[in-house]
Amino acid sequence: MGVTIHDVARAAGVSVASASRALSGRRKVTAEVAERVTRAATELGYRPNAIAKALRDQTTGTIGMIVPGIGNPFFTTIVESVEHQLQETGHDLLLCASLYTPEIEARRLNTLLARRVDGLIISPCDFEASAPAVLNAARQVPLVQVDRYIEGGGADWVGVDDDSALAQAVDHVVAGGARSVVFVSSRLMNSSARLRLAGFQLATARAGIASLPPLLGEFTLAWGFEAGQALLAGDALPDAVVCGNDEIAVGLLRALRLGGVRVPEEISVVGFDDVGHAAMCDPPLTTVRQPVEEMAAEVVRLLNQVRVGDPRPAQRIAIAPRLVVRQTSRPVTRGVVTAGAGGTMTGDGQEDKETT
Amino acid sequence: MGVTIHDVARAAGVSVASASRALSGRRKVTAEVAERVTRAATELGYRPNAIAKALRDQTTGTIGMIVPGIGNPFFTTIVESVEHQLQETGHDLLLCASLYTPEIEARRLNTLLARRVDGLIISPCDFEASAPAVLNAARQVPLVQVDRYIEGGGADWVGVDDDSALAQAVDHVVAGGARSVVFVSSRLMNSSARLRLAGFQLATARAGIASLPPLLGEFTLAWGFEAGQALLAGDALPDAVVCGNDEIAVGLLRALRLGGVRVPEEISVVGFDDVGHAAMCDPPLTTVRQPVEEMAAEVVRLLNQVRVGDPRPAQRIAIAPRLVVRQTSRPVTRGVVTAGAGGTMTGDGQEDKETT
DNA sequence: CGGATATTGGTAATCGATTACCAACCCCCC
DNA sequence: GGGGGGTTGGTAATCGATTACCAATATCCG
Structure with a gap:
């Protein structure tokens, strides 16, 4: 460590200014000097000190x-x-x-x-x-x-665009026959949680269906699991659950599976984000893909x-997102068609059907 | 941007040396000076330039x-x-x-x-x-x-300790009755892939069971899925699959599910890493937990x-890892007991049973 | 061949914080 | 009151790369 441009200049028999110029190429030097400097630099293993450069240039890159x-x-x-x-x-x-x-x-x-x-x-x-x-x-x-x-x-x-996202999610489960939908998400400490809840309520109101009280916790697998257990413990399951992100949805699916509830026959579940393992959980998750x-x-x-x-x-x-329909939501009665079971593996997972 | 220690010193009516000393506290200054300097610093919103400090100190933190x-x-x-x-x-x-x-x-x-x-x-x-x-x-x-x-x-x-890890995984499935085990992992471009394959072969040899040719691709969900399809397409399924990481295992589980193969009744699957969603896939994954x-x-x-x-x-x-037994592996006939179905949600997922 | 111009190299200042070194000052005690 | 010891403040060097500015040399043209 610690070979500076002074060392290079000395080894090449020129001044630091010439060495700097030869290396940066920002001003002309004779071929002779350029050659000597670059050889000295490689021989000594010169590595410009980004700290010094940043201090001088007032920019760190x-x-x-x-x-x-x-x-x-x-x-x-x-x-x-x-x-x-x-x-x-x-x-x-x-x-x-x-x-x-x-x-x-x-x-x-x-x-x-x-x-x-x-x-x-x-x-x-x-x-x-x-x-x-x-x-x-x-x-x-x-x-x-x-x-x-x-x-x-x-x-x-x-x-x-959370409004668009939630509208797509709600309209999709409604098109599949859902009349009662519950929203499972995070507590409202951040803007995403707020906007998504607002979007959900707007969408359910517009669709004219029952908007049950939301379950708000965290954006985690653990909270999804817990919320799923809470739903199972309730009087009656809603027709569909829309989740604030995919982690929640996956945890929820797990709880429903343990509770013996079939998805999507008895209840539809929609996630949010479309992270890598959304396509690999069981059943593969219908979700809103973020345009990352x-x-x-x-x-x-x-x-x-x-x-x-x-x-x-x-x-x-x-930016407007797209709904990716997989197998945790009931087929819609007309219009968009859901993905069948199975299919060959392509780049990102299943053969997903996406709404337009 | 750009209020320096010179500005602070001038505002406080002292030299830069005193200002620096007052702020760092590395040498004594009169209470009077300390007071004036700190007030000037906060009033001007002084933020020491880490770049300059790094250059001078020859350490960046x-x-x-x-x-x-x-x-x-x-x-x-x-x-x-x-x-x-x-x-x-x-x-x-x-x-x-x-x-x-x-x-x-x-x-x-x-x-x-x-x-x-x-x-x-x-x-x-x-x-x-x-x-x-x-x-x-x-x-x-x-x-x-x-x-x-x-x-x-x-x-x-x-x-x-990959040898220990693979020994635990192989011994576990063998204790559950497996006589043929296949290893699904990454191609051998990195040390983990090499050591784990070596550990697997050592463990199967010691257990005296058939070590089938390994399936080597990448440490991804997609490769696990593909490998699962390859297994399904083969003549006969092995009794167990040990995977190079959890991503592979989850993709593989998905392929087996699509192929109508029941896990763990027809085949045991063991992962590696114990990442967050290992406990949340279906069935929850038996895996070797890395001591991260x-x-x-x-x-x-x-x-x-x-x-x-x-x-x-x-x-x-x-460092020696621990096997976390969940539900993708058949119960062993004696000794360690596997986790039952269900259980309440605790910190990291299911109530996992861990081997000692 | 002389002077104007272009080109290239070198010296030293710069960026901002820290600190070695020196100078000034205070306090105390004889 | 004066000298010794201790404390505090200021000046300037330092870290390494870049570049403004100046000097020196080469080139070219009349």
Whole structure:
């Protein structure tokens, strides 16, 4: 460790300025000098110190990203897509998890700002408690929210159109004959939980069916399982359950299976996200697929266009999702056709039928 | 952006040295000065520039970590545990994915070295192709491998005891009456795939049962599904399948279900890792649980003890895993008892029975 | 052949925080 | 009151890469 451009310059018998120029190619040097410098650099194993460069250039070439947790497969797919998009611009990603805790989130924001990231991408864990730290960060550096956002709308956001998503889910189970539908999701500490519940209530009202009291816990397998047991313990099962994400749906399916309830014959279940194992649970899960790649592309596009201090109004970009019909929902009586049992394995799982 | 310690010093009417000392507390200053400096700092919203500090101190307070992919839930749990361990020492984690490609991996190593991370944690994607870049990196900075490692043993490693793991898995299905067992795993480009196959062959030989040709593809749901279809298409099903990881096992279960094969009555399936949804698939998966927290703790401990250039021999730490018996394996005839159907929901899923 | 112009190399400043070193000052005791 | 010991503040160097600015040399044209 520790071979600097001075060492290279000395070995090549030139000044540091010439060495720097030869290596960066930002100004012409004679072929002779270029040759000597590059040879010295490779011989010494010179590796430019990104820290020094960042200090001098006032730019680090890094983007910070904070998500509530990477245990949730939805966030990992978002992270992967964002990383993929950032390749194009030559930026590296600094990834942090807030562990669903506003205090940790604020600390992470501070260390990323101290590290002088060139931009921030965040999915704030709490609709209210995350707001001060996020708004403060947005004042220092370009910042875009993804999936979740904070109250008040002070920063750009890219996410899914939850109203459209829930409308598709509810209309689908209603088309399959459901007259009573219950929504199982997370408590309302974050924007996704709020918007999805609102979208659900709007959709059931419009469809003119009974909207039972929602079951709100967490976006986890464990909560889905628990909610499923609660449903089993109730007087009568609803005709359908719409879930706030796929983890909940999978846990719920497990509880229903243990309770001897057949899906979709006795009850339909619809998930949200379309994570990898949604197609592999039993039965394969009907779910709303988040347009993750498009969202990541929009986030990066917005990030490049944000200028700190520019009083441009905050943008909100909601991308419409698609319902992926698999086998946890009853066939609709007309129109869309559901997937049959089985089928060959293709890229992402079963032969899914998607509504248009 | 851009309030420096000079600004703070000027506002407080002292020199930069006093300001720095007042803020860091590394040397005494009068209460008067301390007070004026801290007030000026908070009023101006001073945030020390970590880049400048890193340049001066020759230490960044960051640890780089490279895993093949964060889509694989095993790697995300390892990452979470490592991050958790690093909290203690006040280090931040710089996370990268190599996308299972040695070239990308080498690039990521280079950018992390250029960013002068204080240490590196890596799960090298390829047993052979990853070796040069990893060994080179290990010469510059403390480096510990986790889970996967490179050939030749030139760098420290922490992982699971695959021989013990496979012995437990094989002995368990044999105790349940299996006489023919097939191993479904990844192609042998990485150490895990190699060690697990070797462990499987050792275990079957010792148990004196038929070891059928292994099916080797990738550590993915899709490959598990495909392998399951291949088994269905064969002449006769084996009595049991041991899988290289849980993703494969879940995909395989799905294929068997579609083929109308009952698990565990007609065939036992054992996974590897015990990721979150292993307990939630149908039936809940019998699997070998990786001791992820212990591994992460060992990795961090080793990393702190490694000194570059120290000719200490490379350490290899293999931690013994535990078999978690759920419902994809036939009850053993004596000794260990399997879990019954159902049970209440506790922390991580079902009421699992674990072998001692 | 002389001077104008283009090109290339070198010196030193810059980015921001830290700290070695020195100077100034205070307090105390003889 | 003066000297010794202890404490506190300031100046400037440091980390490594980049580049503004200047100097030196080469090139070209009349």
